[in-house]
Amino acid sequence: MDADQDGLLDRAEFISGMKKAVANDREGILQRLSVMVDAWMDICDTDGNGLIDEDEFQTMYIKSLGASPEDLKVAFAKLDTDGDGTLGREEIRRATEEYYTSEDPKAPGNWLFGAL
Numbered sequence: 001m002d003a004d005q006d007g008l009l010d011r012a013e014f015i016s017g018m019k020k021a022v023a024n025d026r027e028g029i030l031q032r033l034s035v036m037v038d039a040w041m042d043i044c045d046t047d048g049n050g051l052i053d054e055d056e057f058q059t060m061y062i063k064s065l066g067a068s069p070e071d072l073k074v075a076f077a078k079l080d081t082d083g084d085g086t087l088g089r090e091e092i093r094r095a096t097e098e099y100y101t102s103e104d105p106k107a108p109g110n111w112l113f114g115a116l
């Protein structure tokens, strides 16, 4: 990733390196992200119904990150792209993909980790 080979990885090099990795091996990266999504769902989905509701989302982040309920409410609403009040695996998967591959600061996936 160190394009100018000065031994340092600056922000531009990191971004272009990430982009190259995604371009070269999108399948492989998405595969790895999919494993992460499964792990994330397992942890978050405490009642095991395959959907993350707002309570589960809040519980997970308040416990793990000490995030504020107000921020999490906003984050949840952004992630719930079809507005049905729950996060399904596909919504989480898409959010994770966007978080790692999108350059759009407004992409819902940027809210995956709350307002961090």
Ligand SMILES: [Ca+2]
Residues within 6 Å of the ligand: 002, 003, 004, 005, 006, 007, 008, 009, 010, 013
């Ligand atoms: Ca460099």
Ligand SMILES: [Ca+2]
Residues within 6 Å of the ligand: 045, 046, 047, 048, 049, 050, 051, 052, 053, 056
């Ligand atoms: Ca659930």
Ligand SMILES: [Ca+2]
Residues within 6 Å of the ligand: 080, 081, 082, 083, 084, 085, 086, 087, 088, 091
């Ligand atoms: Ca939804």
